Amino acid sequence: MKTRHKRLILVAAGLATLALAAWLILSAFQKNLVFFFTPSQVLKGEAPHGRAFRMGGLVEAGSLKRLPDGVTVNFIVTDTAQRIPVVYRGILPDLFKEGKGVVSQGKLGQDGVFSADEVLAKHDENYMPPDAAYALKKAKQANQKVADTLVTGGTQTKDVK
C-alpha cells in the first residue's frame, strides 16, 4: 500500500468517526433536549404532549398532599398567574417546601395533571432554581400588563415568603 493510500484511509477513518459522533450527538440531542415552560405557557398549550419537559414556579402554599400509600405526593405549581397540579412518586428533595421555588421534570397527562419523575428544589435558603425564578418573572411581567388595566392581581402570594 502506498503512503498516500494509507493516509487517505486514515483520514477517511477519522472523518467517519467524526461523522458517526456528529450523528450520535445530533440524534441524542434531539431526543433528549428538555425544554422549559412556565405554568402559563403550559395552560396556553405551548408545552408538548407525550414528551418530557421542565416546568418551574412556586409550590402553592397548602397544596402539598400525600396519598395513602405514603410515597406518592400531589402539589400545585404556580407562577402566580396560573396553576398546574403535579403528581410525583418518591422522596422530595430536602429543600422542597410549600411557598418556595421548584422545578419539576416530567410529562403532561391528558387530564392536565403533570406527572413528574424528577423534582428539583433550590440549593439553599437564598437561592431559587434559576428556571423557577424565570417563570415568576415572566408571570410578573404578564401580570403587570393585566394590572395596568385591572389594578388588582399578582399579590396573592406576597405573604408566602
Place this chain on the structure above:
Amino acid sequence: MIPEIGNFAIMLALCLALVQSILPIAGSFRGNQRWMALARPAAYGQFIFITFAFVCLVYAFVSNDFSVAYVASNSNSTLPVYYRVSGTWGGHEGSLLLWTQMLVLWTLAVALFSRQLPQETVARVLGVMGLISVGFLCFMLFTSDPFDRLLPAAADGNDLNPLLQDFGMIVHPPLLYMGYVGFSVAFAFAIAALMGGQLDAAWARRSRPWTLVAWMFLTLGIFLGSFWAYYELGWGGWWFWDAVENASFMPWLVGTALIHSLAVTEKRGSFKNWTVLLAIMAFSLSLLGTFLVRSGVLTSVHAFATDPRRGLFILVFLTIVIGGSLLLFAWRAPKVGLGGRFSLFSRESLLLANNVLLVVAAGTVFLGTLYPLFLDALDLGKISVGPPYFEAVFVPLMIPALLLMAIGPFVRWKESKWQDVWRNLRWVGAATLLLALAAVVTLTASPMLVFGLAVAAWILLATGWQLLQRLRHAPAGTSLLLRISSLPRSYWGMLIAHAGIGVFVVGVTLVKGMETANDVRMQIGDTTSAGGYVFRFTDLKDIQGPNYTATQAVFEVTRDGKTIAIMKPEKRLFTVQNMPMTEAAIDRGFTRDLYLALGEPVNKTTWIVRVQHKPFVCWIWAGCLIIAFGGLMAALDRRYRVSRRKRQEEGSAIPSDPLPNTATARG
C-alpha cells in the same frame, strides 16, 4: 490587621509574578543570562508570599474574623475548626487563592526539579507560569479579593454550606486543583517549546512526568467528588453528568489523550503538533472548569449582570490564554517536522484512534454542558440536557476506545502485523466469549449488562496476558522476581491503569444493571427487603450536633436471620441557614453497598425511607484509585530521574539530549 497583611502579600506576589514572567522570557530571546536567572528566585519569592497570604486567610477563618466579608459569608463560630479551615476554599474568592497557591506550588516544584534543563527552557517555562499567575492575581485583586473587609463586622458568620461540611470536601478541592493547575506545567512546557521552536522528543520526555502527576491528581480529585456525591447528596448516585462534574471531566478526557499522545511524541517523534494542541486544550479546559464552577455562571448566566467586571475579566483572560497560545501555535506549528512515519496498523495509529475518540468524547461533553448556558445567555430559550444525552453519546464513543485499549499494548510501534496480534490475543478473545456465555446462562441478565462485563473481562484478561508474555520473554535463567523488577515502571503504570479501567467498567456495569431502589413508608417495627437483605426499623432518636440538630433512625439489617449491620441514617437541620440535609447510612462491602436514606416524616413514628442495594459499587472507587496509582507509577519511571543524576555526574559538558541551539543561545 492580618487580612491587610495578607492582601499586601498578594500584591507583592503580583510584582514578583510580573518579574518572573517578563524578564526571563525576554532574557531567553536576548541571551541575557541575568534576566533568565531571575526566574527561579522570583518563583521562590512568589511561593513564599502566596503561602503567607493563604495562611492569613486560614487564620482569619480559624480565628472567626467576621470583619472579613469572605469569612462572614462562608463560616460560623459554631463550625468545627477543621471545617473552618476547609471553608477557606468553600467559596469563589478563596478558591481562587487556593488555585494560585497550587500554581505557585507547581512553579516551585518546576523551579526545584529542573536543574538538568537548559536555562532557556527553564526561563520560558517559569515565565509562562508566571504569566498565568499574573492573570489570576489580577483577577483576585481587582474583582474578588478574599480579604475585603465587611464594616461593620458581622456578629456571626453565615455558615459554610452544609453540603460542604464533610471530610470529602476538605480534600476534594485541593486535589482537583492540583490536577487542574498541574496541566499548567504541561501547557508551559508546550508554550516554551513553541517559543523556542524545539518540539522534540526531549521536550516530550520532560513534560511527561509532570503531565502524569497532574493527571493522577485530577483523577483522584474527580474520584473524591464522585465519592462525596455518592454518600453526601443522599441519592446514592455516583455521577450525574452535572455541569460541575463535566467541568472537571473534560480536562480529564483531554488530559488522558495528552498522556498517550506524549508517549508517541517521546518514543517516535510523531504527533508533535497534536500533542502541543492537546496540552493547550487540557489547560484551557482546566481554566474553563475553574471559572464555570466558581463564578456562579451555572447558578444563573445572568449572575454576571450583578458583577459584570468578573465576567468580563474571565472572558478576556480566557481569550488571551487560548487565543494567544493558538496564535503562537499557528505561527510556529508549520515549522515543526512530521516525525517518524508509521503504517496503518501500528501502535501509533491505535493511539491516534484513542486520541480522536477521547477528544470527540470531550467535545460532546462540552456541547452538552455549554450549549444550554449559551442559549440562555443569548435569551434564546431555556433548555436542559440531562444524563440521557450524555449516556447516549458517551457510551458508544467509549466502547471502541475500551476495546482498542486492550489491543494497543500488543501492537508494535511503526509497523505491526495484524496476524501476530491475532495469534497473541485469540485465546484471550475466546476466554472473553466463554465468560460472556457463562454470564448469559447464570445471571439471566440484560444484554447490555453481559456486554459491559465482557468488555471489562476483555480488558482485564488482555492486560494480564500482556504482562505474562512480557515476563516470559525476559532473558532466560533470570528469576521471576528479577524479571518483575526489571520491567520499567512506566510499563507497570500503563498495565495498572488499564486494569483499573477494567475494574471500573465492572463496577459501572453491575451498579447500572442490577441496583435496586425503593421508596418505602415505614413505621417503627416495620421491615422491608432489598437484594436479599431484610431491614427492620427499630428506633428513632433525636440527637444534637455542633451546628445542627438531627433525627436519627436505627435499622437492623439481617440476612438469613443473621444480623449483618446496624445502620443509622439521619435527617439533619443546620440551624444557621435553616437547611435540612439527608445523611445517608451506608454499609459498604466488597460485592455490594447497602444504602439507607431518610426521606421525610409522615408522622411521629413513620418515615418515608429510601432503601437501595448497590452491587459492586466500590469497584468504581477501586477502579479510580487503581487508575490514579497507574499514573503515579508511570510518573515515577526511572528514566525521568536516572538521566538527571547521570547528567549531574557527567557535568553539563555532555548533555544526553542535546538541543540544537542551546549552546549558541548561551553565548
